[in-house]
Amino acid sequence: MKEATVRPETTEDDAFLRRLTIEGRWAEFAPLPLSDAHKRMLLEQQYEARRHHYRTYYAAADFSVIELDGQPIGRLCVLRSAPTHLLVDIALLPECSGQGIGGALLDLIIAEAAALGRSVSLRVEHTNPARRLYERKGFRETERNEVDAEMVWRA
Structure with missing residues (x-):
């Protein structure tokens, strides 16, 4: 497995992060009886809403881009504070999922904590x-609620 690197997110990453949201969630939107243009518009709105939410509620978090061979393939957002590290978000392009990259990054976050x-x-x-x-x-x-669950790793 190739080793991914993580670097701080910059304003130049906006186009990639939009693409990541659209490609990463496209399968969820595919069954909707909407045109591709409408699906894309909804996913763009979700990107903007998520970005605003994260920047508002997790302003102290580290916002990073995951790269492989110098190319962006994902995002990572971690709020490092006592007594817990909060993994706000980790996402990879669909073609990069299932290759051990997310697991390796998770191992690093766990080891650090x-x-x-x-x-x-x-x-x-x-x-x-x-x-x-x-x-x-x-x-x-x-x-647990109807949509998601909180999960915690403890040493």
Whole structure:
């Protein structure tokens, strides 16, 4: 497996991050009885809403771009604070999923938190395939609602 790198997000990454949102969620929108143009518009709106939400509620988080061979392939947002590291978001382009990249990055976040005596928490939708990865890495569900669940890893 090639090793991914993580670098701080910049304003020049906006076009890629939009593309990541559209490509990453396209399959969810595919069954909707809308034109592709309307689906794209909705996904653009979701990108803007997510960006605003993250920048407002997680302003102190580290916003990063994941790269492979110098090309952007994903995003990572982590709020590092005591007593827990909050994994706000991790996303990869669909063609980069399932290759161990997300798992390797998760291992780094867990190791960093463990060295500081902290836990790692996240929220994941029930239908998200990444939930299985989180469970394999030792995350356990601590809270649940109709849409998603909070999961926490503790040393």
